[in-house]
Amino acid sequence: MNSQNKISQSQKLMVFVLSMSLYGLATLFTELIPSFQVGIVEFSVEYFLFIPLTLAMLFDPLSAGLGAATGELVFSEIMLGQFGGLGELEKFITVTIGVYIAGRLVKNPRNRAVVAGASIFGVFIQQFMGCIVDILKVQFAVEDFEAVAGLPESVFFTEGFACLNDVLFSGILFCMLPTMFLVPKLYGKIEPLLGMKPRDEKTVLGSGGVSAKTVGICVIGFIAAVAAELLATGGFELIDWEASWAESTPAMIVAIIAAAVVALIVIGVVRSRAKVDKAA
Amino acid sequence: MRKLSENILDKISIDFLRNQVLKNAYGNDDTVIAKLDPRILLVWYLFFGLVPWFLNDVVLLLGIFIFVALTTRAARIAPLVLFLFCIGVFSQTGYLFIVALFFGGNTETIVPLLIMTLKVAVVSLASITVFSGLDPDRLANGMLWFGCPGQLSFSISFAYRILPVLMEEFQNILLSYRLRGNPPSKNGLAGKIRYLAYQIRMIIQAFYPLMLNTAKRSRTTVEALELRGYRHSIQNPEVKKMKLAMLKVTRADLIFVCISIVWVCASFGASAAL
Numbered sequence: 001m002n003s004q005n006k007i008s009q010s011q012k013l014m015v016f017v018l019s020m021s022l023y024g025l026a027t028l029f030t031e032l033i034p035s036f037q038v039g040i041v042e043f044s045v046e047y048f049l050f051i052p053l054t055l056a057m058l059f060d061p062l063s064a065g066l067g068a069a070t071g072e073l074v075f076s077e078i079m080l081g082q083f084g085g086l087g088e089l090e091k092f093i094t095v096t097i098g099v100y101i102a103g104r105l106v107k108n109p110r111n112r113a114v115v116a117g118a119s120i121f122g123v124f125i126q127q128f129m130g131c132i133v134d135i136l137k138v139q140f141a142v143e144d145f146e147a148v149a150g151l152p153e154s155v156f157f158t159e160g161f162a163c164l165n166d167v168l169f170s171g172i173l174f175c176m177l178p179t180m181f182l183v184p185k186l187y188g189k190i191e192p193l194l195g196m197k198p199r200d201e202k203t204v205l206g207s208g209g210v211s212a213k214t215v216g217i218c219v220i221g222f223i224a225a226v227a228a229e230l231l232a233t234g235g236f237e238l239i240d241w242e243a244s245w246a247e248s249t250p251a252m253i254v255a256i257i258a259a260a261v262v263a264l265i266v267i268g269v270v271r272s273r274a275k276v277d278k279a280a
Numbered sequence: 281m282r283k284l285s286e287n288i289l290d291k292i293s294i295d296f297l298r299n300q301v302l303k304n305a306y307g308n309d310d311t312v313i314a315k316l317d318p319r320i321l322l323v324w325y326l327f328f329g330l331v332p333w334f335l336n337d338v339v340l341l342l343g344i345f346i347f348v349a350l351t352t353r354a355a356r357i358a359p360l361v362l363f364l365f366c367i368g369v370f371s372q373t374g375y376l377f378i379v380a381l382f383f384g385g386n387t388e389t390i391v392p393l394l395i396m397t398l399k400v401a402v403v404s405l406a407s408i409t410v411f412s413g414l415d416p417d418r419l420a421n422g423m424l425w426f427g428c429p430g431q432l433s434f435s436i437s438f439a440y441r442i443l444p445v446l447m448e449e450f451q452n453i454l455l456s457y458r459l460r461g462n463p464p465s466k467n468g469l470a471g472k473i474r475y476l477a478y479q480i481r482m483i484i485q486a487f488y489p490l491m492l493n494t495a496k497r498s499r500t501t502v503e504a505l506e507l508r509g510y511r512h513s514i515q516n517p518e519v520k521k522m523k524l525a526m527l528k529v530t531r532a533d534l535i536f537v538c539i540s541i542v543w544v545c546a547s548f549g550a551s552a553a554l
Contacts, residue, residue, distance in 0.1 A: 070431070
């Protein structure tokens, strides 16, 4: 424990490892808990986000958020082979930001009202960004999105409904209530295990937890998130636009052969680099 | 019906889950896929994970789908993973079809949705082949070679090691709660709902001791890492080179790449001919 109430690098790594393993375990379970389908309304235990939320409110929020996102990626996506490539980046960013903002909002972990408000706000941010990205993803993946009868409305409806459903059902039941229960209970007990002081007004933001500063950081984080999402979808658009000249099959074949050649060149570089490394 | 549900519940016990995950991680390192170079497989995944999104031809997508299905078979993936894959594909596009019908769609809706389903299936089967077929340590090394942050490759190796321990501990805590608890009766619909709520509350409460135990364990882990100079070593290129010296491209890798290229070209030929 150092005198300046600062969190050391190794303690950040501890929070990262803790958040990663716990949330990873929980997501592995939620992958397997069945969901009830009542008509088109789906009631499912969407996720156990209360674990990183609790940790973010007690420890360094950024490490907890990053750890949770990594844990989900590694445990439930890579281990079970459900790694979706680009799509995982979006979930990684949204989970990190949601948890980070929720953790930043709490100054006194013993205040249950603040804890509850912050956790539901974090869930809402995460779900809302995920919802927007989902709608855009379907729009770009299906050719002639507008032309398919009934598809646009159904996508907007199901995604919007899923978002609302997740916030109200999973958000309250599986994030807000457990966080309200766990944060005050763990406060002061779990910190000494990692060799830290419990969070209070002095330790929350280094020197003096000014709320304006917190809000400013949140806004910057949010803008960064939106920018990242726009960049990701912009990338989709760019590739989509490039592909539109290749409507004829021969052009497509040429493109694929070019891609194969590029892949081969990459492999060649890999080999030569391996050789150079061996020689060096 | 009751027997069936009991049978299914039997299958998804925590022990079963642990065995499947362990089998998936370490049980199949003698397959063709597991022996390939992780870097080659990652490049291969880059192709099969990106290109299908830009193809819109059913025959072509079917050809690629058959190929990745064969590679998945060659990697001998655990049944649980395949089951989850099927559920995932259905939940991504299958239900959309039903909803589209509900909003006045017709059979023409099938074709774009079939294309989308095939795209999703190809991409996820390719990822299953690469990420489940490979030994976690080899996978982590391959990712490290491509410049992924050291934290990620550490997380992958660490996750596979720690998961069985964590699962066992969670199960023990849950059992001790169950021994001490007094579950409500399951009679009637209200009773069933109350029972379910009780179960879920118990799972959430079980995380309280688990969090404390894991905090202790993660401190031990990090301190052990620090003692071996972990944070210094992930930034040091010398250490990285030593760690990655085991990666070698062999003839089997080249054969695998050639087969992939030939198959994709043949699929293109088939789609052009039809």
